[in-house]
Amino acid sequence: MAGVATPLPPCSITEIPRGTPKEGVPPVVEFKGVTKTFNANTSKAFTAIRDVTFSVEDVEGHGEFVAILGPSGCGKSTVLRQIAGLAPHHPPTRGEVLLAGKPITGPGPDRGMVFQDYTSFDNRTVLDNVAFGLECRGIAQKERYELAKEWIAKVKLNPVKDAYKYPHQLSGGMRQRVAIARTLILKPRVILMDEPFGALDPATRHNMQDLLIELWREVQATVFFITHDVNEAVFLGDRCYIFSNSPGTIIHQFRISPPDRPARHIMREKSFLETVYHVREILDGLEEGKT
Numbered sequence: 001m002a003g004v005a006t007p008l009p010p011c012s013i014t015e016i017p018r019g020t021p022k023e024g025v026p027p028v029v030e031f032k033g034v035t036k037t038f039n040a041n042t043s044k045a046f047t048a049i050r051d052v053t054f055s056v057e058d059v060e061g062h063g064e065f066v067a068i069l070g071p072s073g074c075g076k077s078t079v080l081r082q083i084a085g086l087a088p089h090h091p092p093t094r095g096e097v098l099l100a101g102k103p104i105t106g107p108g109p110d111r112g113m114v115f116q117d118y119t120s121f122d123n124r125t126v127l128d129n130v131a132f133g134l135e136c137r138g139i140a141q142k143e144r145y146e147l148a149k150e151w152i153a154k155v156k157l158n159p160v161k162d163a164y165k166y167p168h169q170l171s172g173g174m175r176q177r178v179a180i181a182r183t184l185i186l187k188p189r190v191i192l193m194d195e196p197f198g199a200l201d202p203a204t205r206h207n208m209q210d211l212l213i214e215l216w217r218e219v220q221a222t223v224f225f226i227t228h229d230v231n232e233a234v235f236l237g238d239r240c241y242i243f244s245n246s247p248g249t250i251i252h253q254f255r256i257s258p259p260d261r262p263a264r265h266i267m268r269e270k271s272f273l274e275t276v277y278h279v280r281e282i283l284d285g286l287e288e289g290k291t
């Protein structure tokens, strides 16, 4: 059923009130019947996503955390890159992608992106990487360095010792902290994260998840977070979309209670494990249906 999102069985998944969307204010992000066919009208035409429809409302004082799950190749990154306004994923072949009610026309400072591969500039120090966006905005050196040091500390790096290191002198977890600081320092309205912790070991990953929740609460941005890790999606998301096999469309969406304790505690609880079990069943079913 194209474009029809259904809730999961009730189990431990709670419908949580999130406050009322601001009256007369358009959703932060809205997809209306979006289809993307790469190389359309050629013999290589390939439809990656089909009829994707969803809407993330603008709620007073609460940026939503949207986790996206789905089999490999179902079009998750395509959806994220459309929100980022990056070609060739943007523009869609059919349908509309709206940001605050307006069609997206390309990348913009209101959206920040963090990828799995560490995307810092190798020839810049941590300080200059974190301050990069402010430099592009023409902020004077003293002011941008002050703010960058604040953000280096917020992502739990050392603003004295780590600030003058180069990316090759950092661990994978440290480099992702730099990427997060570099994005959040610009206070984007929407943060797009494509498997940002995919390359990290489990303990580092838990620490990064806790850190992300802490910072997200502070900046109150809307986050779209792609992951293959069901635990991570259920822990981080207040809402989760599950995409079908290719061409991807949303086949399930549900709300989850917000994380109120550290990842390593919540992830051992019965209700959490039951939710993960249900979601995994759906994803396993999709993987089996692939062949």
Ligand SMILES: Nc1ncnc2c1ncn2[C@@H]1O[C@H](COP(=O)(O)OP(=O)(O)OP(=O)(O)O)[C@@H](O)[C@H]1O
Binding pocket: 038, 039, 046, 047, 048, 070, 071, 072, 073, 074, 075, 076, 077, 078, 079, 088, 089, 246
């Ligand atoms: N620029 C492109 N040109 C042609 N096909 C593309 C292009 N980008 C992506 N695709 C195809 O579109 C489909 C969806 O790709 P996408 O990267 O969005 O999947 P994904 O769900 O993010 O996968 P994964 O979980 O493996 O990262 C894939 O079959 C991919 O090969």
Ligand SMILES: [Mg+2]
Binding pocket: 076, 077, 078, 194
């Ligand atoms: Mg991807």
